[in-house]
Amino acid sequence: MMERKALAPGLMIDGFTLGERIFAGGMGSVWRATHPDYALPIILKIPFFAPGENVSAIIAFEIEEMIMKRLSGPHVPKFLGSGELADLPYIAMEFVEGESLASLTDAAPVAADEVARIGQLLARALVDVHRQQVIHLDLKPGNVILAKRGAVLIDFGLARHDKLPDLMGEETGLPVGSAPYMSPEQILGDRTHLESDIFAVGAMLYELATAKPPFGIPNTRAGLKQRLKTDLATLAPALSGLPPGLAEVILRSLATDPADRYPTADHLLFDLNHLDQVVVTDRSKRADGGVFAWVGQMLGRPGEAKRTSSRATSLDQRFASAPLIMAAVDLSRGADPLAEMVRVHVRRVLAAEPRARLACVTVLRTKLIGEDKPTDDAGRPAYIGRLVAVKDWARSLNLPEEKVSYHVLEGVDAAAALIEYAHHNPIDHIVMGARASSSLRRHLGSVSSRVVAEARCTVTVVRLGGGGEADETPPGPDSAPDES
Amino acid sequence: MRLAVLTDIHGNAEALDACLEHIASVGVDGHVILGDIVGYGPDPGYVVERVMELQRRGAVVLLGNHDEAIADGSGGMSELAAEAIGWTREQLTDEHKAFLAGLPLTHQDGNTLFVHASARDPGDWNYVIHRLHAVDCFAATDARRILCGHTHRPILFHQIADRPVEEFVPKPNTKVPFFKARRYLAVIGSVGQPRDHNPNTCWALLEPDGLTLNRIAYDIDATARKIAATRLPRWLGLRLYEGR
Incomplete structure (x- = not known):
């Protein structure tokens, strides 16, 4: 193992020179950096752990490295390199200039037009990332940067690649993600649905429109599970100020059963692009029986049957x-x-x-x-x-x-x-x-x-x-x- | 090192030739054969000859239970397998039989262990199908990476620290990356008699940073015709079309 040097501005790591530290937390630190081969602004994410300890941090690092290496395009930061776990683990990537969506949700409610516009940006980013076989599974305002080139999704530490092993561990089955934006199936330990990202978009748009996340900010498992039983009808009144088409899109995205949401982000984007043509349904009535049947089905099946129940198909088959x-x-x-x-x-x-x-x-x-x-x-x-x-x-x-x-x-x-x-x-x-x-x-x-x-x-x-x-x-x- | 790993060839000449041709086009540094060279298939002699030739050129060749049964008898096998062993034994020369009888059960290369069935008591031919089998197999060795066959159903088990063992069915022709903090147990699909409902033949490309299960179409008609022309049960040909 390489001798661990103290991280400080000026330290050289594989050609990257550390600059200012812009974040430090229990899981690691984030640094600005420069590299002679790259003109773009760079950050290094450096996780903090000793090998063999703190398995969750190692797993998040493995996942982010595996996923970032395989993603490209305007809706993700450009991946520039990574360091070995046994030496100095880091992930170097483009620093994306733009505004965090969190600053917009902090200023919510925002106008309906703006909600729809941000929805389009988010859906467009999902179309691109899902086509690259990746489900983000931790979408929240803090993980979205509104850049000139569109919405850029960051932090793929909980993501899943449809053609590669889920490093998060299906066996533990514990919900991971951000409570306000986590889909019902994630709460039940199922990480196979692209619709989970669509749910998170619905939750973010709801928050932008109303200044509140649709299911509050639960901090217990029981509180989290509340949304498995929430009738969508109770969410509708807060959206009554929106054009009906936009409210419909948000409610459909938040449906409890993933099969009641949009089958792909493409469909979501299509509706957001044609809000005047969205068919407004009485979601609350339509959903009921089906949702309880679905939740019962999900809860009733132990082990792997549960996790693969509603979608045994691959993303490719879905598209x-x-x-x-x-x-x-x-x-x-x-x-x-x-x-x-x-x-x-x-x-x-x-x-x-x-x-x-x-x-x-x-x-x-x-x-x-x-x-x-x-x-x-x-x-x-x-x-x-x-x-x-x-x-x-x-x-x-x-x-x-x-x-x-x-x-x-x-x-x-x-x-x-x-x-x-x-x-x-x-x-x-x-x-x-x-x-x-x-x-x-x-x-x-x-x-x-x-x-x-x-x-x-x-x-x-x-x-x-x-x-x-x-x-x-x-x-x-x-x-x-x-x-x- | 890029290694081609093949297992459960089972006397299927067309499937083996298709794999070796593809391997040659891809380019590898060596071959590992995880056993069950014969049994079920119509061309045991030809397949043994090709494997012997690979071994002369440096390939690692391991023993499988069907290879063992040629000399030791087919006790404990299914009726179908035992019937095929009886026929196969008649097709092989003394040289072939001596070759099979002399094969080792395991081969370890650094952190990587090669074995026909589970690493737990390799000569007992334990299947690795479920997570619990994988737990047993991991416990039996210090190797970080274990490659085996025997079930004809590809699956990859992986484990980090003391977390539960996880499983994943590798997608055909898609490289699964290895992570240094994890242990891996890869059950490679069969060359000569796939049973995962994908009739294409299977060989694995093992690289330091990942594993790819290559699935190749081959001339099943030719193999099935040959089986039909022998005293082997016809079902052994028909099942090849369905991959079961």
Whole structure:
């Protein structure tokens, strides 16, 4: 073992030079640092323990190192290096500049718009981190930094990687996390649900909106377990000042049974992006019987059966079974064989995955950015006619209202509007049509080929069978996404 | 050191060849064979020859209970296994039998112990299936890392300090990192007769910082056809398709 030098500014550790100590606690200390290879601001987290002692601290260090090494992207601090347990354990990472969400919850209540905006940032971060197979499991305002690039999640010491062993120890089964934001299943020792993070987001948004965490700040196990029996109806009145869609999103995120929450953060983000289309339910009535059945089931099963009960599937299977599907249809010419063919393929995609959600999208082209809203012959805004048309297009799919939404995008550039929408929401799979090519389209590039080239998700391009239909009509100002 | 660890080949030539081909493409510093080279499968002679060749090139080869039964008889085995041992014995040369009879039960390399079944009384062929088996196995040795086979169902047990033993089923082709503060007991899946409902053959890549269970598709049709053409029970071929 390396001789343990006193930690002090100026000490060199594997090329990192310690600067100011910015935190010191029972579990360790956090230091600013510099390194000649990195221009970004750096911190070193240095846990405090002697090997063989204080197992919880060692486990938290193992977990954070294992998880941080495997995460990347804008919603986590950049991992820069780590030290051996037997020598000097540390984790070096980017110091994320920004505002802690805790300073916002301290100033709560905040305006509904701000609650929704922060919800979008949190959901966007979860979409990214969950796709990297990681469930955070200790989300709280103090572990979220609102940076210029979005929400950044920190402190992965209690996290779980879906494809790697849970180092926290399933055998002990004790709840770990932060009491106000901990999900019911975590309280029961189950660390397998991505919905636990969605619950924590719901709890944080609730606190932002009302200045109080939804279940108080319990400091006993009995107090913690109180939320297993809490009727969501008792939470609803405090949210009555919010737009109903936003209240619905928060309550759904806080459902006791994880199966009643959003299946993925993608679905949560989608609703937060379209609050006016959220179907408001009577959650309190709907939840009851199911919740008590679920809690009974969770409590009744000993050992591993309990911990793997509601979700024996992997995160990958979850993403596969609950995709966000986007149908992009050209309705500028009214009823259209190609739009019908797109619907045939959409139906096929939806049939395979019962938890899929469909966004029906059409583009209303405008000539110039910022021009007056186009109107129809009767002087009504043109998008209303298009909205009617897109709902009519979807009708025969017979989807329940909470599984489908309708969107008229307005823009000069149809492809760009579709790509932006798909990225923003975040769509897994676009189904759109392509018309037979013409020399003009070959020259300009078709909308579908640009979407295929530039969208980050899967794209199915539907063509009419037979290959005969030559359509030489050049795209007009009002032609929509799949016209080319 | 990067080691390829193979176990429970059970006379399955197609599965072994698929593994060795994949291992060659990945590149390793050595091979360890954790026993049960023969039994069940239609090509015991070919498989023993290949394993002997690996041993000549430096591989560690251990004894399994089926290998032992060739010389010592099949007492204590299931009827199916005993029937296959009887047939297998007829297929092997004296040289093959002498090779199998001379194999050791365990091999320790630094902190790592290799063994066919549990490290607790290795010659008793105790299965490692549940946590309690793992507790017994850990208690029987000082090794920090133990690799075994015998059950045909891959699972990884790990333990830190005096916390309870934890278990994890490794995901195919995904490296599980090792942590220095932990002990590990890895039950490697079978090359020749997987029983974890994944019919693909299995070999483990053991590195200083982690373990990867590689699962490779192989020509099950060919193996099953060969089994059907022998006096071996047909079920031994059919089960390969289901991985059970």
